[in-house]
Amino acid sequence: MLNRRYTAQYDTAIVRILLLKTKDSVAISSESPIKMSGAVAQTGDGGSPLKAFVFVPNDIAEAVKIDPGYSPLIMNGQPYRGSIELRSADGTISVINILKIDDYLLSVVPGEIPANWEEEALKAQAVAARTYTYYQLLANRKNQGGFDLEATTNFQVYKGMIDEKPRTTEAVRATSGEIIIYDAKPILSYFHSTCGGKTTDDNYVWNTSHLPYLHGVSCGFCNDSTKFEWESRLSLDEIRNNLSKKYRAVGAIKKISFRKKDDRVIEVYIRHSRGNLKIAGNSFRLLFPPEKVRSLYFTSKKYNAGLALAGHGWGHGVGLCQWGARGMALRGYRYQEILKHYYTAVTVTSVRNGYIASH
Numbered sequence: 001m002l003n004r005r006y007t008a009q010y011d012t013a014i015v016r017i018l019l020l021k022t023k024d025s026v027a028i029s030s031e032s033p034i035k036m037s038g039a040v041a042q043t044g045d046g047g048s049p050l051k052a053f054v055f056v057p058n059d060i061a062e063a064v065k066i067d068p069g070y071s072p073l074i075m076n077g078q079p080y081r082g083s084i085e086l087r088s089a090d091g092t093i094s095v096i097n098i099l100k101i102d103d104y105l106l107s108v109v110p111g112e113i114p115a116n117w118e119e120e121a122l123k124a125q126a127v128a129a130r131t132y133t134y135y136q137l138l139a140n141r142k143n144q145g146g147f148d149l150e151a152t153t154n155f156q157v158y159k160g161m162i163d164e165k166p167r168t169t170e171a172v173r174a175t176s177g178e179i180i181i182y183d184a185k186p187i188l189s190y191f192h193s194t195c196g197g198k199t200t201d202d203n204y205v206w207n208t209s210h211l212p213y214l215h216g217v218s219c220g221f222c223n224d225s226t227k228f229e230w231e232s233r234l235s236l237d238e239i240r241n242n243l244s245k246k247y248r249a250v251g252a253i254k255k256i257s258f259r260k261k262d263d264r265v266i267e268v269y270i271r272h273s274r275g276n277l278k279i280a281g282n283s284f285r286l287l288f289p290p291e292k293v294r295s296l297y298f299t300s301k302k303y304n305a306g307l308a309l310a311g312h313g314w315g316h317g318v319g320l321c322q323w324g325a326r327g328m329a330l331r332g333y334r335y336q337e338i339l340k341h342y343y344t345a346v347t348v349t350s351v352r353n354g355y356i357a358s359h
């Protein structure tokens, strides 16, 4: 099966990552001469090939593209693969790293999974992260601003070459070009640390329409996770204080009840001295520091000053369970089998020469 829909855009498989937006100066250097295009006022002697520049927002006319020589570019002290583009608007510089998708993944994958885990688990994570990146490329290609993804937790955390680890590099290289598709499109390949026994449908966590490949499945492979089971206590004051930061006029809490689907909290009802509040389960979880409400898969009991929670897993519980992937790898499963366990009715396929072709 060949799908030509992606040919024009993804031949080059280049990704543009917004590293930084700043009103301060940006320092770019390299151990070899830097190639630069675009109008810019530069520091340095200007005569011989330059290896270091400092850019200040108002000196950049529009966009400046900086290409490395034989050694990587160093931006504010950190090395990056690929090129860097600087854009200036309203006294702010946007620093955008333009590089091959796999070079980007070399840094992203070890940030998402411990590099000393089993090889097949690392490969599953590499393919999931690559697929997530392709999905975002398709979704964001028309964005203004000259970038596809941000380097923050809004997408996948990216800090450049400093995070690269040999074993995850091997996993990225070994799976190069492989992505997960459903209905001939890259999937939105969510992943999380530990499901705690079973994963869940995406629409029970987020207020979105249900994606057919993000079905809850039983896991049974993540029992080794230190977060497989957890306990915590939330005092009524703590709940009220955290609620007040986001929702106005929350009075003394009188009653809290949880509505669940598939054992996970999907809605929280709070009766307080000034009224009633209904919030999504995931919004409730994110009100607190992660160690307080690690997942929505919990039961609760009242104690005199609050709620005692007993829960399973860590994270949103949608898609790939990373500790489960580790467990499956330990039992001899291949990365394709791991991915097909956690994403329903999908195909692992290869992007070659701009085509998406099935194995």
Ligand SMILES: [Zn+2]
Binding pocket: 194, 195, 196, 197, 198, 219, 220, 221, 222, 321, 323, 324
């Ligand atoms: Zn699991």
